[in-house]
Amino acid sequence: MNKDFLSISDWSVEDLEKIFTLTAELKQKQKEGTPHRLLEGQTLGMIFEKSSTRTRISFEVGMYQLGGHALFLHSGNTQMGRGEPIKDTARVMARYCDGIMIRTFSHAVVEEFAQHSYVPIVNGLTDLCHPCQVMADLFTVIEHKQDYRNLKYCWIGDGNNMANSWINAAATFGFELRVATPANYQPNAEVIAKARQAGVKLLLTADPREAAAGADVLNTDVWASMGQEAEQLEREQAFKGFQINSDLLKLAAPEAVVMHCLPAHRDEEITDEVMEGPQSIIFDEAENRLHVQKAILATLMAR
Numbered sequence: 001m002n003k004d005f006l007s008i009s010d011w012s013v014e015d016l017e018k019i020f021t022l023t024a025e026l027k028q029k030q031k032e033g034t035p036h037r038l039l040e041g042q043t044l045g046m047i048f049e050k051s052s053t054r055t056r057i058s059f060e061v062g063m064y065q066l067g068g069h070a071l072f073l074h075s076g077n078t079q080m081g082r083g084e085p086i087k088d089t090a091r092v093m094a095r096y097c098d099g100i101m102i103r104t105f106s107h108a109v110v111e112e113f114a115q116h117s118y119v120p121i122v123n124g125l126t127d128l129c130h131p132c133q134v135m136a137d138l139f140t141v142i143e144h145k146q147d148y149r150n151l152k153y154c155w156i157g158d159g160n161n162m163a164n165s166w167i168n169a170a171a172t173f174g175f176e177l178r179v180a181t182p183a184n185y186q187p188n189a190e191v192i193a194k195a196r197q198a199g200v201k202l203l204l205t206a207d208p209r210e211a212a213a214g215a216d217v218l219n220t221d222v223w224a225s226m227g228q229e230a231e232q233l234e235r236e237q238a239f240k241g242f243q244i245n246s247d248l249l250k251l252a253a254p255e256a257v258v259m260h261c262l263p264a265h266r267d268e269e270i271t272d273e274v275m276e277g278p279q280s281i282i283f284d285e286a287e288n289r290l291h292v293q294k295a296i297l298a299t300l301m302a303r
Ligand code: CP
Pocket: 051, 052, 053, 054, 055, 056, 125, 133, 261, 262, 263
């Protein structure tokens, strides 16, 4: 088992499936009010260089429910924000904390942290990937469809961190994924190359209808991610037609489900009607961040 949780592709299917099994157990315990203090007395340091609602709250609440404690650190209020080297911050934090979660821009930052920290590092989103989110997404699919296997998945929109993590997941778990992006907004080339080497069943297209045809799971995300706000207008032009709406949904399998990691821009990448409609499992998906991350933390940190 890996010491850190930086990317889905660093993990084996067996170990990831154990996380899903533990997630179901912990979710059940939390719902029935049974204590599950697997991380009694432990502390998770959480560094945020970007905004967050779900990630911050779900990790913080999750640590509390596991009997531990979480520290919210905005990088701008730490010495990191004044240029203290990552390798020094990592070594110091590892002496106080039992695990560290980081949300940042460059993926190299979480890798450098992991290299210098002897406590586990969890990726809470980088520009490259968002593995905790896609684990929560897959757990939500399992809840709604009984299994994640033998389903057709599609991604409509930007080839961003979420799209990259879905490609990593398709390669690792072996399911079929179709990704529709405008030609200039394809997912990360190295992620694609590595997934192809692993034999991924991946279709890249610029036609959202081709991606959505017969799909069981439709997924999208904002057109301008954190850090790309200045490109919003240009992206609105480029992504016209890459919207999950009722017309696109009609092309999918009759029982298809719709997902979005949130926050959403309603009536841009997804219509309000679809978000609020019967096929949306978006708020179950948001809830499952809590349960899946508790399982990830317990897997990495339990003594
Ligand atoms: N989906 C997600 O990571 O949400 P936040 O940005 O609110 O943490």
